[in-house]
Each structure stands twice: as C-alpha cells, then as structure tokens.
Amino acid sequence: MVAIAVIVVVAGVVIPDVYTDFEKARLADCKVELDLMKAVAYDLGDGIYIPTPEEFWGEGFPDAEEGEYYYIVDSQDANADHGNDLDGCVEDSPGNSPRCPGMDIKFVVFCAHDHGDLAQYVYATDQDSPTVVLPGDEDHLNFKAQKDKGQGDYPKPEGKTPKKPKKK
Numbered sequence: 001m002v003a004i005a006v007i008v009v010v011a012g013v014v015i016p017d018v019y020t021d022f023e024k025a026r027l028a029d030c031k032v033e034l035d036l037m038k039a040v041a042y043d044l045g046d047g048i049y050i051p052t053p054e055e056f057w058g059e060g061f062p063d064a065e066e067g068e069y070y071y072i073v074d075s076q077d078a079n080a081d082h083g084n085d086l087d088g089c090v091e092d093s094p095g096n097s098p099r100c101p102g103m104d105i106k107f108v109v110f111c112a113h114d115h116g117d118l119a120q121y122v123y124a125t126d127q128d129s130p131t132v133v134l135p136g137d138e139d140h141l142n143f144k145a146q147k148d149k150g151q152g153d154y155p156k157p158e159g160k161t162p163k164k165p166k167k168k
C-alpha cells in the first residue's frame, strides 16, 4: 500500500514537468523549422522573387512528407475576391487599405500543431522572425485560418513536414 501511494505521488509531480519540457522543446523545434523554411523561400527566390507553394515544396523540400507546416504566399492584389489576403493590404491601391504600407506581407510560414497551453500556433513572415501566438492572444492576422481557405490561383494549401532541404 505504501509503495503504491508513493508511486502515485511521484507520478503526479514528475510527469507534468517532463511533459512541459517535452512540449517546450517541440515548440522550440517549430521555431527552428520555420526559420529554415524562411531561409529556403529566400534562397529559391534570391531574396527578390517569392516562390509559389509548388516551387517551395517541390524545389525547396522535395522530400517533405504530409504534416502540419504551411507555406502561404500573399496574393499581391488581394481584393478579397482574388485569392487570399494575408496582410490586409490591397497592393494595387495601398492608400485604401488600413494596414498598408508597412505591413505588406509577401509570405507566411506557420505550424498548425496542437501546442496545448503553450501556443495557438507559431508563424514567421518574410518580415517577422518566428513568433508564438499565445493562447488568449488576440490574433487579428489569423494566419492559421488560411490553411482551410482557397488561395486564388493556387490550390488549397497542403500541410507538410519539411525534411532536409535540397542541397545545392
């Protein structure tokens, strides 16, 4: 009886810590992965051209498997009826859009894992380093919702897991 009681107490104390450490490490991995995805996107486009999702996965990560990472390119005219609008910026007519210029996002990468209490998700854009959207944070950009939306000329985004990028 005593032994059982001890095990229960130990389990109650230790497991949540180990679990949290594991989850934190997983979140840190996601940030590293997003940095890599950003680098690959820039590399494919020489820092100027923004690769299409097809080019990004096909040329940048040909070994990618199904997963929970997304690469989405902002439609550069972004009238709501043409494709997506990542940045709230009508690039054809920036004066008429509330968050433009200064927020003209070209692409976003994010993960859609369940990060539990640690994050709603993690994203990086061409302008922002990997950023954790905390539970309870107001998420007006709501990049994660794009994974379920049509993307204009592009097919609906595919979730993938990047394997090592193609060597040059």
Ligand SMILES: [Zn+2]
Pocket (backbone or CB within 6 Å): 026, 027, 030, 111, 112, 113, 115, 122
């Ligand atoms: Zn993640």
